[in-house]
Amino acid sequence: MSLEGELVVLREERREDQKLFAALRNDADTQAWPKALPPDYTEEMHVKRLEAREFSFERDSARLAIVEKASGRLAGFVSYTGEQHRLSASIGIIVSKEFWGTGVAFDAQETLLGFLFDELGLREAHLWTHSGIPKAIGLAQRSGFAVCIRLRESVFKNGRLLDAVIMSLLREDYYARHPEKADRLPPIA
Numbered sequence: 758m759s760l761e762g763e764l765v766v767l768r769e770e771r772r773e774d775q776k777l778f779a780a781l782r783n784d785a786d787t788q789a790w791p792k793a794l795p796p797d798y799t800e801e802m803h804v805k806r807l808e809a810r811e812f813s814f815e816r817d818s819a820r821l822a823i824v825e826k827a828s829g830r831l832a833g834f835v836s837y838t839g840e841q842h843r844l845s846a847s848i849g850i851i852v853s854k855e856f857w858g859t860g861v862a863f864d865a866q867e868t869l870l871g872f873l874f875d876e877l878g879l880r881e882a883h884l885w886t887h888s889g890i891p892k893a894i895g896l897a898q899r900s901g902f903a904v905c906i907r908l909r910e911s912v913f914k915n916g917r918l919l920d921a922v923i924m925s926l927l928r929e930d931y932y933a934r935h936p937e938k939a940d941r942l943p944p945i946a
């Protein structure tokens with residue numbers, strides 16, 4: 758099954774995607790977090806990680822490849838982790854620089870959120886970013902995320918102290934932004 762947005766399709770990750778995913782991890786511009794340094798991740802490490810996954814009906818995470826519909830090209834990936842059944846999950850996104858500013862990232866984020874709220878029935882989604890990436894904060898705000906925690910001077914990148922920023926989006930705020938959709942889960946009393 759793939760998830761379809763306006764500009765992108767989100768599909769399962771494949772062996773052949775891992776070359777780009779390793780490159781995104783090794784590029785200081787696309788790797789948001791300093792703890793991923795040094796940039797020596799290999800394609801083989803990524804393949805090993807993919808192939809180490811075990812079959813389970815108890816899924817609490819997924820990484821989905823972002824494919825631009827118009828060109829069929831792989832643009833990056835979105836993910837969710839730590840999903841607590843019908844409650845909460847953390848999301849992440851990395852898009853290749855050639856797709857920055859094209860709307861691909863926003864559409865991928867919105868498509869993932871549709872899956873998390875419509876299909877998995879979450880009450881809340883959140884993400885971690887930092888004050889050194891205004892684009893990530895802007896992208897999240899565009900989908901309705903609000904800053905809920907700021908951990909001042911807790912990130913060190915490019916020789917600068919930065920604030921870790923946690924942003925969250927509640928289910929009701931997601932559906933308020935999507936009047937074309939109906940929330941089919943009753944609110945918790």
Ligand SMILES: CC(C)(COP(=O)(O)OP(=O)(O)OC[C@H]1O[C@@H](n2cnc3c(N)ncnc32)[C@H](O)[C@@H]1OP(=O)(O)O)[C@@H](O)C(=O)NCCC(=O)NCCS
Nearest residue numbers: 787789850851852857858859862886891892893895896899
């Ligand atoms: C974060 C990322 C997915 C954003 O995708 P993008 O295509 O570059 O984002 P956009 O150009 O659409 O910008 C997103 C929003 O931030 C705003 N923005 C861009 N630069 C900004 C700046 N310097 N200050 C404030 N807002 C800014 C844009 O205006 C846009 O909002 P709008 O659509 O309402 O105008 C992409 O840059 C990326 O993959 N970065 C590396 C990985 C990363 O940082 N991941 C997420 C954080 S962990």
